[in-house]
Structure formats: structure tokens, C-alpha cells
Amino acid sequence: MNGRGGAGHAAVPPDHRSLAEVIAGLCSRLPEDRLASWVRVLAHSDGPDDPALEFFTASQTAPGLSGQLAEALRAWRRETPALPGAALALAVCAARAVPRPSPVQPVVSGPVGPSIPTRLTGGVALDIIRSARSSLLIASFAAHGATDAVNEVQEAMDRGVTVDLLLEESTQASSAFRALPQGVRIWHRQGTSSGVFHAKLIAADRHTALVGSANLTDRALTDNIELGVVLRGADAVGPLVDHFRWLIARGSNLMRRA
Structure with missing residues (x-):
């Protein structure tokens, strides 16, 4: 059995999305001013455990947004914990610059x-x-x-x-x-x-x-x-x-x- 839809197969939880997938979702969702604020915090952080990132994540009031940002931090820790924040900020800016259809x-x-x-x-x-x-x-x-x-x-x-x-x-x-x-x-x-x-x-x-x-x-x-x-x-x-x-x-x- 290939595991896709099998009776004993557990669905992959959303928290296991890749860092690239989470960033793409955030770039599609965040308005320009909020995205710019996130990029600034990322650019001055040393890594995913920076308290400033945790504070920024917890301060978001839009429904579901703090959870999505927290998911990005977890994916960052899981995949590339040594990646500096400035590099991730550059990746976010690059992802945002690529034209894509507006999501529903x-x-x-x-x-x-x-x-x-x-x-x-x-x-x-x-x-x-x-x-x-x-x-x-x-x-x-x-x-x-x-x-x-x-x-x-x-x-x-x-x-x-x-x-x-x-x-x-x-x-x-x-x-x-x-x-x-x-x-x-x-x-x-x-x-x-x-x-x-x-x-x-x-x-x-x-x-x-x-x-x-x-x-x-x-x-x-x-x-x-x-x-x-x-x-x-x-x-x-x-x-x-x-x-x-x-x-x-x-x-x-x-x-x-x-």
C-alpha cells in the first residue's frame, strides 16, 4: 500500500508543511505593511529562537495569523536552524516578488x-x-x-x-x-x-x-x-x-x- 488514503494511514498534520510552503502562504496572506514588519524582525534575528520573533508572533491579532507565524518558526528550527534571519528575510522578499494568482x-x-x-x-x-x-x-x-x-x-x-x-x-x-x-x-x-x-x-x-x-x-x-x-x-x-x-x-x- 502506498499510504495515500489507506485505512491505517494518518493524515500529515499541517504543522509538517515545509518552510517554503509556510513562507509562500504567509507571503500571499500578509498585507504589505505587516509583511515589511515581519521582514524587519527577521533581518535582525540570529535564528528561530530569537525572543523578538516570538514577541512579534504572539502580538498578531488577526485570527489564525500567530499560529501560521509560529508554524514558520517551527519549520525553520526543524529544517535549517543555523540559517540566519537575514537570509530568511531575503527569501521572504524573493517569494513575495514572484507574481502569483491571488488566493481565495x-x-x-x-x-x-x-x-x-x-x-x-x-x-x-x-x-x-x-x-x-x-x-x-x-x-x-x-x-x-x-x-x-x-x-x-x-x-x-x-x-x-x-x-x-x-x-x-x-x-x-x-x-x-x-x-x-x-x-x-x-x-x-x-x-x-x-x-x-x-x-x-x-x-x-x-x-x-x-x-x-x-x-x-x-x-x-x-x-x-x-x-x-x-x-x-x-x-x-x-x-x-x-x-x-x-x-x-x-x-x-x-x-x-x-
């Missing part, structure tokens, strides 16, 4: 386990709204509360972003946005079809989108057990935006302005 980023609401690095839905939703520079498209079955998200939509409009809100009429979701200026475009499903508008999407321009189960409500963004993913890049986000633009296009007769 998991997003959750509710309890966060240690199995995979995740971000919380509420914070991700705000970040995506803030990132919009020309257009913002939000779809939700229900909407209430979520004051921070509504405020971010207001700020997006203040900086000239065109905002389209595709909402289910039967849930009175549009009332959550009553404070927004008249420039916001609210859309409801046309006609008397038995179906409802059940999609959940936040798309900034054509570069970033959050797709998942969470409505734009306080509980869905924080307390409910919800699951979603963040997509990045025009190849992934563009077709989604095009689909919803088609839904609200005049010729489709599928949705109407509220």
Missing part, C-alpha cells in the same frame, strides 16, 4: 477555529467598501443595523463612488439605507415572480468581492455562523459584476429602481 480568502462570522487562517466578515466588508474608487455594488436579501457598513457606503459616495444596492423588497432591506443621499441607486426584483432576491455580494470596482452567506445585518456580520470568500482580480470579480449589471440593465426587465 476564507471569511467567517461567529466562532473562529484554528484550522485555517480566516478574517471576520464584518471587518472584511468594511475594507472592501473602503477600497472602492469608482463603483460599489452591494447585494443583500436582508439589511438592518450594520451602521458601520452604511457609514462606509456614505463615505464612498462622498468620494464620488457610484453605489448600486440590489435588495429584496419583501424584507424592507432598503430602510437600512434611508440616511444615504439621493444619489444611491436601490434596485428591487421586477414583477411578481415566486422567487426572491437572495444573493449576497459586496464588489468594489472590478478588483475585490466578498461572496458568502451573510446578509448586511449586525448579527450576520458578527455573531451568526456565516461563511464566505474574498475574490480578487478582474478575472474573478469582473464576471460577477457583469452579471449583476446585466440584472439591473434596462433591457433585461428583471429589476427596477426603487
Whole structure:
């Protein structure tokens, strides 16, 4: 038996990933400022047991990140304990410089386990709204509360972003946005079809989108057990935006302005 999927074969735990694999994952996940901070700490360390590295690792508050950094230290000790931090910092910079497809980023609401690095839905939703520079498209079955998200939509409009809100009429979701200026475009499903508008999407321009189960409500963004993913890049986000633009296009007769 080759050991792959055999009845008595134990799965290889994530902690046994190679140092190169862990570094690649961190380079894909960390934003530029956090990556630069990690590289600076690495560059001044003598090895994986440097207290400064332990402190930096323990100080990370993003769900799952401190565990991923700790995994990198363990892989470093296991594979090349004599490798100086400056050499590993150079390897991190080289890995970051290689273009690679943006990974799908998991997003959750509710309890966060240690199995995979995740971000919380509420914070991700705000970040995506803030990132919009020309257009913002939000779809939700229900909407209430979520004051921070509504405020971010207001700020997006203040900086000239065109905002389209595709909402289910039967849930009175549009009332959550009553404070927004008249420039916001609210859309409801046309006609008397038995179906409802059940999609959940936040798309900034054509570069970033959050797709998942969470409505734009306080509980869905924080307390409910919800699951979603963040997509990045025009190849992934563009077709989604095009689909919803088609839904609200005049010729489709599928949705109407509220």
C-alpha cells in the first residue's frame, strides 16, 4: 500500500508543511505593511529562537495569523536552524516578488477555529467598501443595523463612488439605507415572480468581492455562523459584476429602481 488514503494511514498534520510552503502562504496572506514588519524582525534575528520573533508572533491579532507565524518558526528550527534571519528575510522578499494568482480568502462570522487562517466578515466588508474608487455594488436579501457598513457606503459616495444596492423588497432591506443621499441607486426584483432576491455580494470596482452567506445585518456580520470568500482580480470579480449589471440593465426587465 502506498499510504495515500489507506485505512491505517494518518493524515500529515499541517504543522509538517515545509518552510517554503509556510513562507509562500504567509507571503500571499500578509498585507504589505505587516509583511515589511515581519521582514524587519527577521533581518535582525540570529535564528528561530530569537525572543523578538516570538514577541512579534504572539502580538498578531488577526485570527489564525500567530499560529501560521509560529508554524514558520517551527519549520525553520526543524529544517535549517543555523540559517540566519537575514537570509530568511531575503527569501521572504524573493517569494513575495514572484507574481502569483491571488488566493481565495476564507471569511467567517461567529466562532473562529484554528484550522485555517480566516478574517471576520464584518471587518472584511468594511475594507472592501473602503477600497472602492469608482463603483460599489452591494447585494443583500436582508439589511438592518450594520451602521458601520452604511457609514462606509456614505463615505464612498462622498468620494464620488457610484453605489448600486440590489435588495429584496419583501424584507424592507432598503430602510437600512434611508440616511444615504439621493444619489444611491436601490434596485428591487421586477414583477411578481415566486422567487426572491437572495444573493449576497459586496464588489468594489472590478478588483475585490466578498461572496458568502451573510446578509448586511449586525448579527450576520458578527455573531451568526456565516461563511464566505474574498475574490480578487478582474478575472474573478469582473464576471460577477457583469452579471449583476446585466440584472439591473434596462433591457433585461428583471429589476427596477426603487
